[in-house]
Amino acid sequence: MQLRWRLFLNSLRKKNRQAELGISVAGGFFLVIFWITTSIGFGAITFVQLQKQQPGIVDILLWVVLVTWQLEAIVSSAAVNFQEIARYPISFRLYLFLNFAYGIFDPSAFLRMLWLFAIWVGVAAAIPEWRISAAALFLLFALFNVLSYRVLSGLFHRFQTSRKGREIIAIMTLVMGVFFQLSIRTLPRLGHLYAPSSITSFVASLDRISPPGLVTRALQENGTQTAWAVALLIVFSLVALAALWYQSRRTYQGEIYSESVAVRRRRKARPGRVFVGGDEIFDAIVEKEFRYIRQNLRVVFQMLYVPVVAMIPIVNQGISGRRGLGSLRMDFLHGMFAAFLVYGSTSLAYNIFGMDHTGFSRWLVSPIPLRKVMTGKNLTHGGIVAAIYLVVSTGMIAFSLITWLSFVTTTIAFVAFLLMILGAGNMISVYWPKRIDPTQPRSQVISKAAGYASLLTFLPIALFVGMGLVAVQVWELKWFPLALSVATLLLGLKLYSYWSQRAVNYLRDRLEEMSSELSS
Amino acid sequence: MSETVLEARGLRRTFANLVAVNNLDLTVERQQFYGFLGPNGAGKSTTIKMLTGLLRPTSGQIRIFGLDLEENTVEVKRRIGVVPEGLALFERLTGSQLLSFVGRMYGLDRTTATQRTGELLDFMGLTDSADKLVADYSHGMKKKTALAAAVIHRPEMLFLDEPFEGVDAIAATTLKGLLHRFIERGGTIFLTSHVLEVVERLCTHIGIIQNGSLVAGGSLNELRAGVTIAGGDQSPLTLEEIFLQVVGGAKQDAGALSWL
Numbered sequence: 001m002q003l004r005w006r007l008f009l010n011s012l013r014k015k016n017r018q019a020e021l022g023i024s025v026a027g028g029f030f031l032v033i034f035w036i037t038t039s040i041g042f043g044a045i046t047f048v049q050l051q052k053q054q055p056g057i058v059d060i061l062l063w064v065v066l067v068t069w070q071l072e073a074i075v076s077s078a079a080v081n082f083q084e085i086a087r088y089p090i091s092f093r094l095y096l097f098l099n100f101a102y103g104i105f106d107p108s109a110f111l112r113m114l115w116l117f118a119i120w121v122g123v124a125a126a127i128p129e130w131r132i133s134a135a136a137l138f139l140l141f142a143l144f145n146v147l148s149y150r151v152l153s154g155l156f157h158r159f160q161t162s163r164k165g166r167e168i169i170a171i172m173t174l175v176m177g178v179f180f181q182l183s184i185r186t187l188p189r190l191g192h193l194y195a196p197s198s199i200t201s202f203v204a205s206l207d208r209i210s211p212p213g214l215v216t217r218a219l220q221e222n223g224t225q226t227a228w229a230v231a232l233l234i235v236f237s238l239v240a241l242a243a244l245w246y247q248s249r250r251t252y253q254g255e256i257y258s259e260s261v262a263v264r265r266r267r268k269a270r271p272g273r274v275f276v277g278g279d280e281i282f283d284a285i286v287e288k289e290f291r292y293i294r295q296n297l298r299v300v301f302q303m304l305y306v307p308v309v310a311m312i313p314i315v316n317q318g319i320s321g322r323r324g325l326g327s328l329r330m331d332f333l334h335g336m337f338a339a340f341l342v343y344g345s346t347s348l349a350y351n352i353f354g355m356d357h358t359g360f361s362r363w364l365v366s367p368i369p370l371r372k373v374m375t376g377k378n379l380t381h382g383g384i385v386a387a388i389y390l391v392v393s394t395g396m397i398a399f400s401l402i403t404w405l406s407f408v409t410t411t412i413a414f415v416a417f418l419l420m421i422l423g424a425g426n427m428i429s430v431y432w433p434k435r436i437d438p439t440q441p442r443s444q445v446i447s448k449a450a451g452y453a454s455l456l457t458f459l460p461i462a463l464f465v466g467m468g469l470v471a472v473q474v475w476e477l478k479w480f481p482l483a484l485s486v487a488t489l490l491l492g493l494k495l496y497s498y499w500s501q502r503a504v505n506y507l508r509d510r511l512e513e514m515s516s517e518l519s520s
Numbered sequence: 521m522s523e524t525v526l527e528a529r530g531l532r533r534t535f536a537n538l539v540a541v542n543n544l545d546l547t548v549e550r551q552q553f554y555g556f557l558g559p560n561g562a563g564k565s566t567t568i569k570m571l572t573g574l575l576r577p578t579s580g581q582i583r584i585f586g587l588d589l590e591e592n593t594v595e596v597k598r599r600i601g602v603v604p605e606g607l608a609l610f611e612r613l614t615g616s617q618l619l620s621f622v623g624r625m626y627g628l629d630r631t632t633a634t635q636r637t638g639e640l641l642d643f644m645g646l647t648d649s650a651d652k653l654v655a656d657y658s659h660g661m662k663k664k665t666a667l668a669a670a671v672i673h674r675p676e677m678l679f680l681d682e683p684f685e686g687v688d689a690i691a692a693t694t695l696k697g698l699l700h701r702f703i704e705r706g707g708t709i710f711l712t713s714h715v716l717e718v719v720e721r722l723c724t725h726i727g728i729i730q731n732g733s734l735v736a737g738g739s740l741n742e743l744r745a746g747v748t749i750a751g752g753d754q755s756p757l758t759l760e761e762i763f764l765q766v767v768g769g770a771k772q773d774a775g776a777l778s779w780l
Contacts, residue, residue: 284624288610288617295612361608362669364574366625367598512575519606 023449035111039118046122055220061119062141062212065112069145072108073152086252096248103150116142123219130219133226137215140233144211147240154247211236281368285376286383292355293348293384296436299355302347307340307388331406334396338414339461341389342421346454348381349425351446353518354436360518364511370504378422378500389414405482409468412485416492417461423492423499428453430503430510433517464488522549524586525677525708526571531580533566533732540566542732544580548710548725553703555723556712559767563732564712565605568681571710572602585676598626601670603680607662611655615646615665618654619672626673633672640668644694660691667695677708684715696722720759728766736766 042061049057086095103109116138124131159165207213211233218229293299352374353360363373393411396402402410432447446454464484471480507514526548533541541563548554558564569575571582573593582589584596602608610618616637623633641647644664649657654665663683670678678699684692699709699722713719719726720740727737736743744757757765 280624280627280629284621288613288621291617292610292612355612357611358606358608359610361574361604361606362610362622362625365572365597365602365604365608366622367594367596367627368625369594508576512569515574515606 023452027448027452035114039114041118042115043118043122043125046119047126050123050126055216058119058123058219059207059212059216061115062215063210065115065119065141066145066210066212069108069112069149070152072106073149073156086254092249092252095252096245099150099154099248100146100244103146103153106149109146109149112145113142134219137218137230137233140230140237141211141215144233144237144240147237147244151240151243151247154244154251281372282376282379285373286380289377289380293380296355299347299436303344303385304388305344307337307344307392309340311337311392330396330401331403331410334393334402334406335410335413335465337392338389338410339417339458339465341385342414342417342461343454343458345381345385345418345421346425346450347446348384349378349422350428350450350454351432351434351436352377352381352425352429353514354429354434354446356518357435358515358519361515364515370507371500374426374500374503378426381425382418382422385418386415405478409482409485412482412489413464416485416489417464419489419492419496420460423496424453426500426503427506430507430514433514435518435520524548525550525584526710527583528567528571529581529583531567531570531582532578533563533570533575534578539732541570541577541729544729544732544734546727546734546737548708550708551703551706552708552725553699553723554708554710555719555726556710556729557716557719557726557763558712558729560714562729562767564729565681566732567729568679568710568712569604572600572604572679573597574602574604598673599676601673601675601678603663603666603670603678603683605681607666609654609662609666609669612653614651614653615657615661616641616650618665619668622669623672628673636672640672643698644668659686660688663687664691664694667698671698671702675707677710678702680709680711682713683711684713684718692718716758716760716763726759728763730767736762 046057046061049055085098090098120131120134120138123134156169159169208217209232214229214233214236218226218233221229353363356363363370389411393402393407397404397407428446428450432449434447434450468481468484471477471484524547526546528544528546531541531544531546532539544563544567546567556564556567566575570577571584571589573589573596585599587596589596610621613621619637619640620630620633623636624630628636638647641650644667646661646664646668649661654662657665663686667680667683670680680699683695687695696718703709711719711723723740725737725739726743728735736746738746740759743759743762
């Protein structure tokens with residue numbers, strides 16, 4: 001606890017961290033509301049369903065707790081590297097305990113324990129005679145979750161120390177996200193079908209021996225059945241403890257390898273490439289940026305995730321071959337895809353120096369105006385986003401899914417908003433720089449403040465779309481969106497130039513702070 | 521006739537209430553090997569950062585090759601090479617990619633950058649590691665890479681912040697060889713170091729900074745002439761003796777750390 005508190009206090013010494021704290025407090029307010037409302041919901045639904053003699057609800061809610069708790073191992077941010085702790089003169093037993101305790105005093109654990117408490121309140125209110133056994137079982141369930149969470153965190157951390165591991169996780173995350181979205185869209189259509197009984201019975205038998213199923217069984221049944229369920233739950237916890245013991249032992253002894261070994265790979269030295277043409281410095285910057293982005297595919301996948309999900313309905317409609325009324329919708333979907341792509345680009349654009357680390361100082365000692373460095377980075381990031389847009393849009397045009405007028409209008413608007421994002425990104429990158437560590441599985445790619453700022457991206461886009469829709473639908477001004485796009489492009493050019501120059505001016509005044517923020 | 525290549529006047533840098541560098545005047549002539557010394561926290565790194573454009577001075581003027589640094593930043597940077605405190609390496613490039621990239625940043629065409637990259641890697645004994653990520657290099661290898669990156673564009677003046685810190689004897693010999701060659705070909709070097717023996721052996725001129733102010737400066741002989749040790753013998757003073765005399769030796773309290 002003290003270590004977590006000390007890390008938190010120390011992180012506030014830097015100015016931009018204080019700004020981040022302010023934003024986090026605002027975000028934290030909504031988070032607390034989320035915690036409270038979901039907990040009340042969990043408690044209420046448990047009470048109501050148990051009153052209706054539906055004890056299966058406990059099983060379902062415990063599954064929610066289990067899955068979200070364990071997923072936190074991938075998505076939340078780690079503050080302490082336990083390999084570092086091992087160098088202090090502490091016994092292995094204490095080290096193991098600290099590793100375990102770190103999982104208890106974690107915000108994600110706190111939320112799940114709150115949920116468990118709420119479910120317990122629901123159980124105790126509906127069936128008072130279960131309250132003591134439920135408390136004991138939930139505690140055991142929580143213990144299993146904490147142990148398992150720490151094991152998974154360690155596994156992911158180790159996996160991410162290799163480039164290949166990072167890429168696999170990034171791809172898996174994207175695939176899982178797309179699969180989840182597809183499931184949401186597809187399952188309702190399959191709702192009228194009954195799942196084969198063999199599948200349902202298999203799932204049910206799996207559930208019976210899962211930790212949530214065991215807790216529910218132990219609550220419902222008596223005698224030997226309860227004893228077996230509790231015993232199996234204890235076995236699960238002991239297995240998780242053994243895994244944590246084994247993993248901690250290896251880390252404690254320094255056997256778990258680090259980045260230096262994992263990323264080593266033979267590469268051929270090649271002469272530079274020509275990207276922009278005519279300007280050696282731009283070419284060099286673009287080439288370097290491409291190489292860096294390839295090293296950190298997580299950023300690319302974060303950028304691609306939203307537009308890929310947005311593509312699903314487009315492909316869906318394309319395959320079903322709907323035209324006519326569908327064609328108008330395709331124009332809209334194309335615009336939506338472009339908007340999501342612009343939004344996704346913030347993961348690259350809002351922290352342009354994040355991957356440079358000490359290399360940031362190289363830009364400063366080089367005989368290149370800072371504005372040129374920013375433009376080179378923007379060219380790379382914007383180029384990647386524009387290339388994706390063009391590939392998809394060209395395909396849609398080729399298959400006559402969208403009209404030329406819509407294509408031209410959307411493309412101009414896309415460029416305009418992309419310019420605004422890149423310009424704003426230059427400012428945000430300088431105001432709230434964030435060191436990206438690709439070896440840390442849960443390192444943020446942009447600062448929290450930049451994350452909230454990226455949400456504002458949709459405001460001007462929504463305004464633009466709203467004006468366009470009103471003009472076309474209400475006033476029947478078919479060409480108005482195109483004129484609006486051109487006007488937005490002019491504004492985008494102006495804003496890009498203005499914001500980039502402001503970013504350079506601001507950067508000149510805080511070279512030291514930026515270097516230190518990105519290096520440490 | 522000597523030519524002044526670096527001139528700093530009234531240089532001052534503050535961080536909130538802390539005065540890191542205070543009213544510093546410096547002059548370095550062409551082909552001088554200038555060693556900039558001082559105790560920890562004296563202001564050495566802050567000074568070199570200001571001289572290389574990594575940090576803006578609070579006040580004062582810096583002229584390099586007769587050009588005002590603030591007004592001619594790009595032109596000055598093109599003519600100098602820097603090994604800064606953190607080495608400023610893009611560690612996720614390989615050694616050869618990094619050097620080639622830096623060369624192109626200084627305006628070299630791709631062919632020349634690639635050719636010089638190969639020669640520098642060879643000279644530094646890094647050819648076998650050319651296709652490894654810089655992140656995988658040892659500290660000494662990183663230092664050699666940083667020095668190679670500083671000279672790839674053939675600068676007229678080098679600024680080196682602690683180039684020998686954490687470097688083994690073999691790597692240090694390579695670095696010294698390169699620096700000697702640089703001076704022989706008409707270059708100028710401004711170097712900070714804690715290793716007094718290295719400075720004494722390499723540098724022609726020395727400046728000593730303490731609490732942000734220059735407290736001694738000149739050639740080694742000039743410094744020797746200005747410093748005498750009471751009751752000392754007549755043999756020439758070592759740089760260490762001069763340094764300790766100028767900045768004051770460490771306090772030796774016999775009662776301190778009695779538990780140790």
